[in-house]
Amino acid sequence: MQRPIPNLRAIVAMDPAGTVGSCGRLPWHLPEDLRLFRSLTIGHTIIVGRRTFDSIGGSLPGRDCWLLTRRELPAEFQNSVRIFPDLNSLLLSIPTVPVERQFWVIGGVEVYRQLTPYCAEIIQTALRKRHIGDTRWQMPNDFSRCEILLRREEFITYRWRRNDIAEVGAVPL
Numbered sequence: 001m002q003r004p005i006p007n008l009r010a011i012v013a014m015d016p017a018g019t020v021g022s023c024g025r026l027p028w029h030l031p032e033d034l035r036l037f038r039s040l041t042i043g044h045t046i047i048v049g050r051r052t053f054d055s056i057g058g059s060l061p062g063r064d065c066w067l068l069t070r071r072e073l074p075a076e077f078q079n080s081v082r083i084f085p086d087l088n089s090l091l092l093s094i095p096t097v098p099v100e101r102q103f104w105v106i107g108g109v110e111v112y113r114q115l116t117p118y119c120a121e122i123i124q125t126a127l128r129k130r131h132i133g134d135t136r137w138q139m140p141n142d143f144s145r146c147e148i149l150l151r152r153e154e155f156i157t158y159r160w161r162r163n164d165i166a167e168v169g170a171v172p173l
């Protein structure tokens with residue numbers, strides 16, 4: 001585990017088998033979960049892998065977008081996103097931004113794997129039913145559930161905090 005970055009969090013939705021994606025997309029449509037995603041991330045910075053960026057069709061309104069890619073991006077996107085060709089340059093840039101700014105790692109799996117070791121918290125929407133998919137991720141062991149943010153028929157959304165840190169402050173809802 002790395003030293004946690006207090007203003008870095010991940011947000012993920014997954015089924016009981018850890019399925020998070022299918023053919024490059026989300027395998028489900030949960031409007032309430034999308035609203036929560038929006039309310040948490042709006043006004044902040046999202047960190048996204050190129051495949052997820054492609055699947056959502058570009059950057060999201062009202063949020064700064066930091067994109068991990070080793071490729072040249074089409075000119076239409078170059079003004080709306082900040083591009084990082086490697087993890088280290090992205091990690092070095094986080095402290096250059098005021099700490100009030102939250103960073104949200106929004107996936108996909110390649111990016112969760114590399115960045116959750118630095119996250120202070122993970123917001124996880126746990127779907128109750130299994131879905132068909134081809135992309136899976138498992139919650140890391142070093143986080144514990146500390147709060148339920150939403151409980152609905154199809155899912156529960158938990159806040160997980162890294163075991164080795166004290167409370168890092170409430171997520172604005």
Ligand SMILES: NC(=O)c1ccc[n+]([C@@H]2O[C@H](COP(=O)([O-])OP(=O)(O)OC[C@H]3O[C@@H](n4cnc5c(N)ncnc54)[C@H](OP(=O)(O)O)[C@@H]3O)[C@@H](O)[C@H]2O)c1
Pocket residue numbers: 011012013014019020021022023024025026048049050051052053055068069070071084085086087106107108109110111112114135
């Ligand atoms: N359920 C959820 O909450 C959730 C959330 C997000 C995504 N998803 C799903 O996850 C799937 C996509 O995940 P994925 O793992 O295939 O792809 P991804 O993590 O979205 O993107 C992977 C790409 O990011 C770039 N990248 C990753 N690490 C990098 C690094 N250290 N330096 C530079 N570039 C780096 C590379 O882009 P280049 O190839 O351009 O170099 C790589 O091919 C989709 O099905 C999506 O729907 C689910």
